[in-house]
Amino acid sequence: MNILILGSGGREHALAWAVKQNPKCDRLIVAPGNAGIAQIAECAALDIMDGAAVAEFCGENSIDFVIVGPEAPLAAGVADATRAAGILTFGPSAAAARIEASKAFTKELCDAVNAPTAGYARFTSADPARAYVRDQGAPIVIKADGLAAGKGVVVAMTEAEALDALDDMFGGTFGEAGAEVVIEEFMEGEEASFFVLSDGTDILPIGTAQDHKRAFDGDAGPNTGGMGAYSPAPVLTDAIAQDVLDRIVAPCVAELARRGTPYQGVIFVGLMIKDGAARLVEFNARFGDPECQTLMMRLGAQALDLLLACAEGRLAGTPVTWADDHALTVVMAADGYPGSYAKGTVIRGLDGLPESSRQMVFHAGTATRDGQTVATGGRVLAVTARGATLADAQAEAYRMVDAIDWPDGFCRRDIGWRAL
Numbered sequence: 001m002n003i004l005i006l007g008s009g010g011r012e013h014a015l016a017w018a019v020k021q022n023p024k025c026d027r028l029i030v031a032p033g034n035a036g037i038a039q040i041a042e043c044a045a046l047d048i049m050d051g052a053a054v055a056e057f058c059g060e061n062s063i064d065f066v067i068v069g070p071e072a073p074l075a076a077g078v079a080d081a082t083r084a085a086g087i088l089t090f091g092p093s094a095a096a097a098r099i100e101a102s103k104a105f106t107k108e109l110c111d112a113v114n115a116p117t118a119g120y121a122r123f124t125s126a127d128p129a130r131a132y133v134r135d136q137g138a139p140i141v142i143k144a145d146g147l148a149a150g151k152g153v154v155v156a157m158t159e160a161e162a163l164d165a166l167d168d169m170f171g172g173t174f175g176e177a178g179a180e181v182v183i184e185e186f187m188e189g190e191e192a193s194f195f196v197l198s199d200g201t202d203i204l205p206i207g208t209a210q211d212h213k214r215a216f217d218g219d220a221g222p223n224t225g226g227m228g229a230y231s232p233a234p235v236l237t238d239a240i241a242q243d244v245l246d247r248i249v250a251p252c253v254a255e256l257a258r259r260g261t262p263y264q265g266v267i268f269v270g271l272m273i274k275d276g277a278a279r280l281v282e283f284n285a286r287f288g289d290p291e292c293q294t295l296m297m298r299l300g301a302q303a304l305d306l307l308l309a310c311a312e313g314r315l316a317g318t319p320v321t322w323a324d325d326h327a328l329t330v331v332m333a334a335d336g337y338p339g340s341y342a343k344g345t346v347i348r349g350l351d352g353l354p355e356s357s358r359q360m361v362f363h364a365g366t367a368t369r370d371g372q373t374v375a376t377g378g379r380v381l382a383v384t385a386r387g388a389t390l391a392d393a394q395a396e397a398y399r400m401v402d403a404i405d406w407p408d409g410f411c412r413r414d415i416g417w418r419a420l
């Protein structure tokens with residue numbers, strides 16, 4: 001079958017890498033892709049936010065299956081457009097993608113099914129929000145309602161920080177996304193991510209992972225899109241995972257179907273775990289990046305069978321084969337990230353690295369210029385390895401990192417520390 005993947009990050013490189021190994025995959029196109037993806041798939045220039053353009057491209061290229069990587073095209077209705085054109089699609093409709101695109105929507109969904117999450121209040125103007133913060137005190141969490149590229153959440157440790165965040169959001173820093181603000185109770189605990197496929201009716205868990213959001217070792221420094229991850233996440237025990245499926249995921253999926261907006265795609269369930277109990281932090285309508293890299297490395301070629309079963313409504317009875325293994329990914333980012341950073345710096349040493357079912361350097365922000373690989377983004381490489389133990393996977397990933405010659409990049413040296 002001919003497959004189109006939308007996106008250009010490390011997540012999409014990992015999806016392409018797994019899909020490509022499956023004999024069902026004939027032609028693989030990734031739009032827009034990146035320099036790493038170009039080594040295993042065709043890359044196409046295409047406006048992935050334009051549903052009509054994507055549907056037309058699918059027609060012209062006899063695409064049988066579309067996999068949507070990032071949240072922005074989902075929220076913009078690209079999956080609606082391709083499904084309406086009769087193309088099998090992995091990824092939720094815009095209506096169902098509201099579980100990520102609106103924090104207030106998800107809080108209200110949790111209320112409707114009594115799913116455990118932080119207490120909250122919603123505001124559309126600054127004065128009542130400020131009064132609420134003064135009344136509740138700190139720590140407290142301030143969230144822009146809409147998509148803000150991961151920057152719309154402020155975990156305020158002081159009241160002053162919380163009030164500043166409100167000024168920013170109602171002052172228009174996040175545009176429309178900040179027109180409504182959700183203020184949440186601060187939850188303590190350990191965070192973990194749970195990935196669950198939903199075909200609208202049935203759900204299938206396909207893995208757990210833990211991200212590292214802060215830029216520097218020891219969870220210091222500013223928040224980022226994610227500096228490394230590993231899978232599985234031991235904090236998400238089987239008992240907690242089952243409880244999350246029973247009390248959070250299944251009821252929310254059923255409620256979305258009942259409302260006439262069934263959810264088809266992956267649900268990224270962000271959890272806070274404390275004393276053996278999990279509460280929902282957030283839903284995302286896509287795979288995590290870099291969590292996806294660890295999941296794809298563990299699932300391999302079967303990932304395509306799972307995504308197809310999900311898109312075709314066949315999750316009931318679809319098996320997942322778990323290897324008893326671990327995967328770990330270290331993100332290499334451009335110096336300065338998540339602040340401003342230089343583009344176009346040269347990366348050497350990639351050619352000599354092994355590429356196998358156990359080791360891959362996934363590209364997140366790269367291009368090829370004059371035969372050289374150059375950095376084009378903040379997060380640039382996701383160096384990923386698999387091992388019989390997490391320590392093995394970690395050692396192998398850092399061996400690969402050390403073989404990469406990129407003086408203008410940095411990475412954390414402690415990915416996996418919580419589980420090790």
Ligand code: AMP
Nearest residue numbers: 118141153155184185186187270281282
């Ligand atoms: P979100 O975009 O909702 O995942 O928020 C980004 C990050 O903020 C999360 O990964 C958590 O680390 C933190 N966070 C969000 N909500 C809360 C909360 N209610 N309590 C504590 N931390 C939170």
Ligand code: GLY
Nearest residue numbers: 225226288289290
């Ligand atoms: N790594 C976190 C995310 O993809 O949102």
